[in-house]
Amino acid sequence: MSIRTLDDLLAEGVSGRRVLVRADLNVPLDKQSGAITDDGRIRAVLPTLSALTGAGAKVTVCSHLGRPKGAPDPQFSLRPVADRLGELLGTAVHFATDTVGESARSTVDGLADGEVALLENLRFNAGETSKDEAERGAFADQLAVFGEAYVDDAFGAVHRKHASVYDVAARLPHFAGRLVLREVEVLSTLTGEPERPYVVVLGGSKVSDKLAVIEALLPTVDRLLIGGGMCFTFLKAQGLEVGTSLLEEEMVETCRNLMERAPGKIMLPVDVVAADAFAPDAAHDTVRADGIPSHRLGLDIGPETVAGFAAALKGARTIFWNGPMGVFEMAPFAHGTRGVAEAIAGSGAFTVVGGGDSAAAVRALGLDESSFGHISTGGGASLEYLEGKTLPGIAALEN
Numbered sequence: 001m002s003i004r005t006l007d008d009l010l011a012e013g014v015s016g017r018r019v020l021v022r023a024d025l026n027v028p029l030d031k032q033s034g035a036i037t038d039d040g041r042i043r044a045v046l047p048t049l050s051a052l053t054g055a056g057a058k059v060t061v062c063s064h065l066g067r068p069k070g071a072p073d074p075q076f077s078l079r080p081v082a083d084r085l086g087e088l089l090g091t092a093v094h095f096a097t098d099t100v101g102e103s104a105r106s107t108v109d110g111l112a113d114g115e116v117a118l119l120e121n122l123r124f125n126a127g128e129t130s131k132d133e134a135e136r137g138a139f140a141d142q143l144a145v146f147g148e149a150y151v152d153d154a155f156g157a158v159h160r161k162h163a164s165v166y167d168v169a170a171r172l173p174h175f176a177g178r179l180v181l182r183e184v185e186v187l188s189t190l191t192g193e194p195e196r197p198y199v200v201v202l203g204g205s206k207v208s209d210k211l212a213v214i215e216a217l218l219p220t221v222d223r224l225l226i227g228g229g230m231c232f233t234f235l236k237a238q239g240l241e242v243g244t245s246l247l248e249e250e251m252v253e254t255c256r257n258l259m260e261r262a263p264g265k266i267m268l269p270v271d272v273v274a275a276d277a278f279a280p281d282a283a284h285d286t287v288r289a290d291g292i293p294s295h296r297l298g299l300d301i302g303p304e305t306v307a308g309f310a311a312a313l314k315g316a317r318t319i320f321w322n323g324p325m326g327v328f329e330m331a332p333f334a335h336g337t338r339g340v341a342e343a344i345a346g347s348g349a350f351t352v353v354g355g356g357d358s359a360a361a362v363r364a365l366g367l368d369e370s371s372f373g374h375i376s377t378g379g380g381a382s383l384e385y386l387e388g389k390t391l392p393g394i395a396a397l398e399n
Ligand SMILES: Nc1ncnc2c1ncn2[C@@H]1O[C@H](COP(=O)(O)OP(=O)(O)O)[C@@H](O)[C@H]1O
Pocket: 203, 204, 205, 206, 227, 228, 229, 230, 246, 298, 299, 300, 322, 323, 324, 325, 326, 327, 328, 329, 354, 355, 356, 357, 358, 359, 378, 379, 380
């Protein structure tokens, strides 16, 4: 990568200078209490932030959280993240209650050397994710005011052509943070000649995002195991009924084509845990994949599927896993994710886990993080990187 790094910036000297850092602080929150359930993404950015504060920079951090619709939405406020970031850094983090307005300007202006500010959720502003270049650019202009230099350490968002990821870099001297560099270094080992068999395991809920990636990955992998919310669109494409499970009707045809193109490569669940409702106390049963009752939804893969997936993972030399196999946040639907995670950890292969929720699942289920080769903070980002796509956030750093 011909890009300048945080070390290059530090070598220039940052004492007393304003540095804008894009981080991916999109952490999972408890639906009821709003509390942070896994702070892995906050911890992952600490090396970059500590290096900057230690060198006396005035650091302004920006991030998205969830997918608010371009306007303030209290359930997606970054305030709890500011508190947690402060605890982890061991210093108060000044929180701006808007992103580029009066609060942001006065908070950043008030920073002393070595202090940190966190701006409110970038996605409270329509300009952040706009497809209109001028609208994105106008928002990027407002953000760029907060830095004399820009550091991108938001690996989980480098696949997004968003104002804070892409457009700001064009407006300021730009540098890659420690996390971005580390992620790219590890993932690049999978884009060359991974040791075979190379098995990819996909799950989670961002179905349409990932279907495009499957298309590109399919020729390069030996086996693709699909569980989680992903699998129902594939099961439907096989002509099965999926009840009220997560389904992207408009992608059914794409899934059918994918399966026809690579017969035998894609492995789907043969049994699923089907529930009455999306709730931890919902009545549920394990049913055959071709017997999901019309009023029920699949919230986990079943035990026979776990055993089949584990067998397919056994001889693998390289494994990439993105996306939980079920709604692991609810105990009755966590068995599939646990079973597959254990099979991956015990496989002896070089293993990479990617994705905010997948990494959170590893920790939430009490699995030993060190039994995985690399735990990436980005799911979509790592998949698109593996696909060989030019990622907007990386391209912006290269320019
Ligand atoms: N069968 C399912 N139905 C609905 N949601 C699911 C299902 N299986 C997994 N999920 C959800 O998918 C979410 C993670 O998806 P995703 O964001 O794609 O993963 P990652 O962050 O690891 O890339 C989890 O919150 C999990 O509850």
